[in-house]
Each structure stands twice: as structure tokens, then as C-alpha cells.
Amino acid sequence: MQEQVFDRCHIINGLLIDNQENEARQELIKLLDFHNTNQLAYNPLVNHLIRETGLFPYLELETSNWEERFIYNAFKVDVGEENPLTLHREQSFLLKKLLEGKNIAVSAPTSFGKSFVIDAYIKIKKPNNVLIIVPTLALTDETRRRLYKKFAHEYKIITTSDVELSDKNIFIFPQERAMNYINIVESFDIMIVDEFYKASSKFDKERSPSLIRAMIKLGAKSNQKYYLAPNITSLENNPFTDDMEFIRLDFNTVFLEKHELYNQIKNNDEKSEVLLEILSKNKGKSLIYAGTYSNIDSLTILFLATYEPVKNELLEMFANWLSKNYDFNWSLTKLVSREIGVHNGRLHRSLSQIQVKLFEEGEGIRNLISTSSIIEGVNTSAENVIIWRNRKGSAKLDDFTYKNIIGRGGRMFKHFIGKIYILEQPPEEGLTQLSIPFPDEILGDLEESKYDGLLTKEQVAKLKFYNDEMAELVGAKVYEELKSESIFQSSNSDLIKAIAIDLTKNPDEWNGLYYLNEFKPENWDRLLYKVIKLQPGNWDCSYKTFVEFIKIMAYNWTKSIPELLKELEDYDVGIDTFFLLERNVTYKFSALLNDLNTLQKRILKNKQYDISKFIKWCSNAFLPKVVFQLEEYGLPRMISKKIHESKVIDFYDSDLTIHKVVEKFNEIGKEMTIEKTNNLDEFDKYILNYFFDGIKIMNA
Structure with missing residues (x-):
């Protein structure tokens, strides 16, 4: 066996001599997995190769010579944990850049370990105000949990709106929530944008304008910027990152072993058989990328028909808990008893978090079916990643997203090798040049004089025309105040204008708006219809269903979810639609109400309406x-x-x-x-x- 190790070390050394460091690192990781499987100690040669490839955390001190031990200790940093951690070479490189005060945009693999760099920066630099913008609320809580343990004794960790500031604060928000602090915080020492590729409309058409708005306005108040993303080859010139150094790091800490099985699969029945065979052979945890909600349904039918409930006390308790608190007939309740979970963007936050925790526990969930929410909302990984469908929603997977998904395979110190099973033809491998065009949707929220350098001539003309229209509708002085306060929650200027026009032309139709503040849901119909029709096609159901849902949801605190679902049966709203519509009420509908309230207080000022109370009810899902x-x-x-x-x-x-x-x-x-x-x-x-x-x- 030692001879085998020596032969592989010889190959790795040859790759290093030929300046093929990435290939050498991949071979070394496979060799470390061989040691792990066979419970072998590293010999001095293996430790030397670990040092040469920059994987310093993997060094085994007991069998190292003094040079490797010196390196291991030299790259140790305090990241806020009980003991200092050793960074790998590229983590240390990034940390050095940040400590020098550089603005950097980084592309690094999923397994890179970017969080340690942020934690070390905070511990060493001790900034007063740190802003971390994350793409989802699930990632907000994951980041909060990590930083709370380490820094809550010296920082206030802020994840919600309307929080009184401390002397030292770490803000962790999705971009929409971050904008609430634009006029509260004088300056940020550093603004960190995680998954900043979402500023491109190619990757997030709906929310990219709000992220760019945050990058512009909050970036202007930040002394330093640090943007992070995976799998970007190059960054196209754009006004949002022109003062930043782009660094591409192709530095993996795990090896992805790909099994391209799609060539031997002729139809869906065969694909199902292959999937079941993979799951039966692999005893480790598996992440199954389904791509769409309908594919999750298909896999659910397959698994429920194939597997019987297993004897697992923890998951039996979870299944009973779901049955009692949500819906006894829900597919997730049945899947959980078969050691299978579901992760998507609609579930209650706590439910997603509990499932991820159970997935990471030895005796918990074995297989997790997911949409793209698993790559956008949480930093989890698995020994096996299975690509069931080559889709993301209605579109085919692009190479960028595909690499992001398979990057969930393997984990440092746990699984040196991530096994990737590909059951549909992957996208063609290509380069991702990130383009971040300026979105017209946010033009109306900009001051012409301050941002004209970012805009084309056409956009400057459009902005001037928009400003003139809005000044005429609400008054020049009022409009300037609204813009300077960045008070609108919507990032769609055309929607803001449409609301202003409706209030100006049809003031009598908004009579009695304040009745929404009275807790009498039976009297809300006319006004709810009036509000939701301001944004047609935005509610994922008919107007009638959405109005009735809001009226029933008003009893969210006093009634249980099973009781609410019973009342919603007449409107064909089951548990999955309940999650979707509740989310629409707390975010989209509340944002629309907030912008309506902001404008009506100026345009209908003689009526002296204020529906802040109703907005709070909706934004909190009618819960305390x-x-x-x-x-x-x-x-x-x-x-x-x-x-x-x-x-x-x-x-x-x-x-x-x-x-x-x-x-x-x-x-x-x-x-x-x-x-x-x-x-x-x-x-x-x-x-x-x-x-x-x-x-x-x-x-x-």
C-alpha cells in the first residue's frame, strides 16, 4: 500500500514540475481520500505535497517535518472560534488584500471556504459597521448563526428592520431589507455582497434591479467593498465594479468525481431505475436536484411508491409534528418518514432550516430533493449530488448554475470526494463573462446629477422625462424628498408612477382606505381588490383567491395552520399554495402597500389616511x-x-x-x-x- 502511495506522489510531483498545479491538487485530494478510507497516516512526502499545493489545513502535524509545521502555524488566524484556524493559501491571499483595504470582486469555487475570510477580517480589523448582503432569508439566518456565536459579545448582529443601532454592528440582509438602513447608518466600513452575480438580469431577472440599487446607494456609503461569487470567468466592464479588482481563483478543496449516466438512459422509467440504484448503493447523504416544483412532485410519487417508512425515532417524531402542525396528508409528512426531505424557496423558513439540520445529522434525513433554492439559500453539501433534471424552472440549466449545483458535492475534512451523478445531458461547458447592465426599472429612484456618469444618453433622457412626470403628479419638492429618502420599497419606477397616476386621477376610488386598519376582514374586499389590481399578474392566483386568502390569513395567530387550510379548501388552496401566498402577502403585497401609503399621504393628504397598521399586519403575516x-x-x-x-x-x-x-x-x-x-x-x-x-x- 505504501508503494501505491509513493507512485501516486510521484505522479503529483510530476504535475507540479510541469506547472499543472490544479491537476496536482485534484490528484492529491484523491490520494488523501485513499488515506482516509484505509486509515493511513500521512508520510512526510504527502505532507510536503499538501504544502506545495496550498492545502495547508490538511497538513498532519504528527508526521510533518518542521517546515510544514511552521507553515501550518504561520497561516493560522483568529476567526472568532475557540482556537485559531489554519487558512489555505488562497484564503490567506484574499484576507491580505482585504486587510490592505482593497476593493475586490472574487470568483471562487463553492468549496473554497469564503466565510472564514470574512470572519478573520472582522476579528483582525475590528470594523465598526459591517454590511453583508445575502440573496435569501435562509442564508441570512445561516450567516447570523455563524457570526452570532463568534461576535455577539462585541457586535450587535442585525437581521431585521427598525433595530436600534449599537456602537459596533454587523448587518446581514437580503438587498430589499438592507435599503431600510440607507438613512440610518452614516457609513459602513465594508460592504460584502454574497452571490453578487445575481446583479445580472440573466441570473435573477426579478430581483437584480433591487440588488443593483443597493450596490449603488449603500456602496456609496461604504469605505470598502468585497463581492463574492462562484464560477465567473471574467467581469465585463460596468459602473458597479469599476473601482474593484476582479480575482478569479480556481482552487478546489474537494474532488468532484463525475458519473455521466445520461448516455445509457433511454426514457423516464430507466432514469427512475438508475436513480433508485444510485440511492441503494450509496449509504452517504444525497442531494437530488429536481429543478422544478413539478419534478419534485414526480420524485415524490416515485419515492412514496418505492420506499416504506423506516424505523427512525427522530424522523418519526418530525413526521408526527408536521402532521399535527401543518397537514397530515402533506407529501412532505410522508417523505420524512422515509428519510427524505424537500428544500424549496416557498417553505416556512424554520421548516427549511430544520430539514437542513436533519440532513446534516448522522441519523437524520438521508436524501434531500431540491430546487435551485439549495444553491441560493444555504451552504450545505453532500457526499452525493444527483442531477435529475437539466432545468431551472422553465429554462434549461446554464453551465454557470450547473457548476454551482455540482459544487455542493464533497466537504472539507468530511468527504474528500464528492460523487456527482448526471442523469440528463449537462449544458455545454463554457466561460461565464458576467455582464451587469444598468436596469431602467430603478431610474426613477436616482438623482440625475449624482448618477449621470452611470447612465447612457437614452437613460439620462428617460430619467429626466420620468422626473418631470413625477414632479407634476406629486409636486417637485415632495418628489425630491421621496428620492433623497430612498423610501420606496419597489425597485420598479414604472409601478411607482402608475400608483401616483391612479391616486391623482381617481382620488374618490380610494375613499375609506383607512378602514384596512380596522380588524374587520369581512369589510376589506373592495380595497384589497383595488390594491392588488395595481400590479396585475403578480399574485400566483386569481384576484378572488388572493383576497380571500388575506382575509383568512388575518387569523394566523389565533388559528392553527390545519384550521386555516380547512377554511381555504373552497378556494383550492392546499399547503404548498399556502406557503406561496403567505410569502406573497408578507413581501410583494406589503411592499406594494408601503409604496401606496407613501404616495397617498402626499397626493391625498387632505384625507389624512395612514395604513401603517395594516401594512405591519401583512408584513408580519398577521402574527406578533x-x-x-x-x-x-x-x-x-x-x-x-x-x-x-x-x-x-x-x-x-x-x-x-x-x-x-x-x-x-x-x-x-x-x-x-x-x-x-x-x-x-x-x-x-x-x-x-x-x-x-x-x-x-x-x-x-
């Missing part, structure tokens, strides 16, 4: 505000309700903020919270353990 925010922290509403009813914490307390409630939980403690709360079942307690782990301060 802190209860809704706690769901992002991994605590489901039904457990918060038990805590409230047991008088452990009063969620009706108007002075309660998310930071105050976290303090209260830490004061009471996990054991006492569980002891004092009535009617908790065993899985409630499991979730509370997970929740308390996310509010624990490491250095406290």
Missing part, C-alpha cells in the same frame, strides 16, 4: 412581529404560541424587539423555557435545542 421574526431564527410560530400561552414570554408586549426577546430567552435558558412551556412534544424540544444553539454566544 417578534413571532414572525423568530421564524427566521428557526423557531416556528406554533412553538412561540405555546411559550406565549404558558406566560413564559408575552409576545403582545409592544416594547419587545427581536434583540430583547433573544436576551430574554438567554436569561431564562433552554432548560427553564422547556420546563415552563406547556404541551411541548419531543420534537418541539428538539427544535428548541436547535433554536437555542443559534442564539448561543461562543465567548460569553
Whole structure:
């Protein structure tokens, strides 16, 4: 066996001599996997090759010579954990650039370990205000959990709106929420944009304008910028990154072993057989990329027809908990009892987080079916990644997204090799030149004099015309105030103009708008129809269904989800549609209401309407505000309700903020919270353990 090791070391060394470092690193990672499988100690030659390829964290000190031990210690940094961690060579390279104050845009593989660089920067530089923009709320909480443990003793970790600032703050937001602090924070020491490729309309047509808006306005208040993305070959000239150095790092810490099985698959039946065979042979965790909701449904039917429920106490508890708190007939309830989970962008945040936790536990979920939410919303990985469909929604997968998905295979120190099973022909391999065009949608939110350098002549003319129209509708002075405050939540200037025109031309149709503030859902119909028709085709259902959903959802706190679903049966709203429509109410509908309220207070000022109360109800899903925010922290509403009813914490307390409630939980403690709360079942307690782990301060 040692002879085999020596032969492979010889090959790796030859690649290094030929300046083929990436290939040498890939071969070395396979060799490390061989050592791991056969429980072999590294000999000095293997350690030497680890040093030569820059994979310093993999060094085995017991068998290293003094040079390798010196390197291992020289690359150690404090990342806020109990012990310093050794960075690999390219992590250290990036950290050095950041500490020098450089603005950098980085493309690095999924397995690169970018979070350690951010943590080390905060620990060493000790900035006062750090802004981290992430693409999803799921990634918000994952980042919060990591940073809270390390830095909550010296920083206020802020993930929600309307939070009183401390002397030192770390803000973690999706771009829309970040804009709430544009006039509150004087300056940021650094703005970090994770997955910044989403600023391109090619990758996120719906939300790219709001990300660019945040990059422009918050970037102007930031002393340093650090943008991160995977798999970008080059960055096209654009006004948003022209002051940044683009660095492409092709530095993997795991090896992806690809099994291209699509050539031997003739039809869907054969594909199903191949999938089941892969799952039966591989005992490790598998991430199955389904691509669309309909494909998740197809896989659900296949798995329920193939597998029987297994004996797994933890997952049996989870299945019973889902049945009781959501829907006993829900497909997820049945899948969980077969060690299978589902990850998509519609689920309640806490449900997605619980499933990812169970997926990462040895005795938890074995197989996780996912849409692209798994690459956008969470940093998880698996020993096996299976590409079931070469689609992302209605479109075919592009090479960029494909590489991002397969990059979830393998994990440092756990799986040196990620096994990738490809069941449909992958996209052609190509280069990704990231283009970030300026979106016309945000023109109306810009001041012409301040941003004319970013705009084309046509955009300058369009902006001037838009400004003149809006000044005529709401008054020049009022419009200038609105723009300077960046008060609109929508990034669509045409929608803002359409609302202003409707209010100006049809003021009487908005009579009684303030009645929405009265908790009488039966009286809301006319005004709800009026509001949602401002943005036709935006609600994923008919107007009638959406209006009835809002009226029934108004009882979200007083009734259980099974009770609400019973009332929604007449409108053909099941559990999956419930998640989708609730999300639409809390984000799209609330943003529309907010912009409507902002404009009507100026245009219909004689009526003296203000629907802020109704907006708060909608944006918090008609739950107490802190209860809704706690769901992002991994605590489901039904457990918060038990805590409230047991008088452990009063969620009706108007002075309660998310930071105050976290303090209260830490004061009471996990054991006492569980002891004092009535009617908790065993899985409630499991979730509370997970929740308390996310509010624990490491250095406290």
C-alpha cells in the first residue's frame, strides 16, 4: 500500500514540475481520500505535497517535518472560534488584500471556504459597521448563526428592520431589507455582497434591479467593498465594479468525481431505475436536484411508491409534528418518514432550516430533493449530488448554475470526494463573462446629477422625462424628498408612477382606505381588490383567491395552520399554495402597500389616511412581529404560541424587539423555557435545542 502511495506522489510531483498545479491538487485530494478510507497516516512526502499545493489545513502535524509545521502555524488566524484556524493559501491571499483595504470582486469555487475570510477580517480589523448582503432569508439566518456565536459579545448582529443601532454592528440582509438602513447608518466600513452575480438580469431577472440599487446607494456609503461569487470567468466592464479588482481563483478543496449516466438512459422509467440504484448503493447523504416544483412532485410519487417508512425515532417524531402542525396528508409528512426531505424557496423558513439540520445529522434525513433554492439559500453539501433534471424552472440549466449545483458535492475534512451523478445531458461547458447592465426599472429612484456618469444618453433622457412626470403628479419638492429618502420599497419606477397616476386621477376610488386598519376582514374586499389590481399578474392566483386568502390569513395567530387550510379548501388552496401566498402577502403585497401609503399621504393628504397598521399586519403575516421574526431564527410560530400561552414570554408586549426577546430567552435558558412551556412534544424540544444553539454566544 505504501508503494501505491509513493507512485501516486510521484505522479503529483510530476504535475507540479510541469506547472499543472490544479491537476496536482485534484490528484492529491484523491490520494488523501485513499488515506482516509484505509486509515493511513500521512508520510512526510504527502505532507510536503499538501504544502506545495496550498492545502495547508490538511497538513498532519504528527508526521510533518518542521517546515510544514511552521507553515501550518504561520497561516493560522483568529476567526472568532475557540482556537485559531489554519487558512489555505488562497484564503490567506484574499484576507491580505482585504486587510490592505482593497476593493475586490472574487470568483471562487463553492468549496473554497469564503466565510472564514470574512470572519478573520472582522476579528483582525475590528470594523465598526459591517454590511453583508445575502440573496435569501435562509442564508441570512445561516450567516447570523455563524457570526452570532463568534461576535455577539462585541457586535450587535442585525437581521431585521427598525433595530436600534449599537456602537459596533454587523448587518446581514437580503438587498430589499438592507435599503431600510440607507438613512440610518452614516457609513459602513465594508460592504460584502454574497452571490453578487445575481446583479445580472440573466441570473435573477426579478430581483437584480433591487440588488443593483443597493450596490449603488449603500456602496456609496461604504469605505470598502468585497463581492463574492462562484464560477465567473471574467467581469465585463460596468459602473458597479469599476473601482474593484476582479480575482478569479480556481482552487478546489474537494474532488468532484463525475458519473455521466445520461448516455445509457433511454426514457423516464430507466432514469427512475438508475436513480433508485444510485440511492441503494450509496449509504452517504444525497442531494437530488429536481429543478422544478413539478419534478419534485414526480420524485415524490416515485419515492412514496418505492420506499416504506423506516424505523427512525427522530424522523418519526418530525413526521408526527408536521402532521399535527401543518397537514397530515402533506407529501412532505410522508417523505420524512422515509428519510427524505424537500428544500424549496416557498417553505416556512424554520421548516427549511430544520430539514437542513436533519440532513446534516448522522441519523437524520438521508436524501434531500431540491430546487435551485439549495444553491441560493444555504451552504450545505453532500457526499452525493444527483442531477435529475437539466432545468431551472422553465429554462434549461446554464453551465454557470450547473457548476454551482455540482459544487455542493464533497466537504472539507468530511468527504474528500464528492460523487456527482448526471442523469440528463449537462449544458455545454463554457466561460461565464458576467455582464451587469444598468436596469431602467430603478431610474426613477436616482438623482440625475449624482448618477449621470452611470447612465447612457437614452437613460439620462428617460430619467429626466420620468422626473418631470413625477414632479407634476406629486409636486417637485415632495418628489425630491421621496428620492433623497430612498423610501420606496419597489425597485420598479414604472409601478411607482402608475400608483401616483391612479391616486391623482381617481382620488374618490380610494375613499375609506383607512378602514384596512380596522380588524374587520369581512369589510376589506373592495380595497384589497383595488390594491392588488395595481400590479396585475403578480399574485400566483386569481384576484378572488388572493383576497380571500388575506382575509383568512388575518387569523394566523389565533388559528392553527390545519384550521386555516380547512377554511381555504373552497378556494383550492392546499399547503404548498399556502406557503406561496403567505410569502406573497408578507413581501410583494406589503411592499406594494408601503409604496401606496407613501404616495397617498402626499397626493391625498387632505384625507389624512395612514395604513401603517395594516401594512405591519401583512408584513408580519398577521402574527406578533417578534413571532414572525423568530421564524427566521428557526423557531416556528406554533412553538412561540405555546411559550406565549404558558406566560413564559408575552409576545403582545409592544416594547419587545427581536434583540430583547433573544436576551430574554438567554436569561431564562433552554432548560427553564422547556420546563415552563406547556404541551411541548419531543420534537418541539428538539427544535428548541436547535433554536437555542443559534442564539448561543461562543465567548460569553
